[in-house]
């Protein structure tokens with residue numbers, strides 16, 4: 575069977591469970607988009623036209639069109655401020671989005687964490 579060169583096929587849900595960029599375990603540092611549920615042909619596909627879902631997701635990195643598959647459990651939501659819409663890197667701020675409010679939140683969060691750690695010791 576010549577299925578090696580088959581592009582990953584996928585089905586989408588409506589509403590889309592992952593409408594925004596996400597973080598995927600194993601792709602640290604790069605924001606990704608989930609395209610949909612991976613599907614593969616089974617014995618019936620030739621006459622039914624339907625493929626079956628594998629339970630895995632097809633995703634791409636922001637700014638890239640290389641599709642890869644991942645486990646839905648490895649997908650974490652990502653705030654818009656956390657990644658760069660130009661290069662897709664998490665932590666890059668070169669896309670010009672105003673992150674001043676977030677930076678303030680981060681500082682207070684870090685402060686809280688420190689205080690909590692102090693109490694625990």
Ligand SMILES: [Zn+2]
Nearest residue numbers: 658661666668
């Ligand atoms: Zn960037």
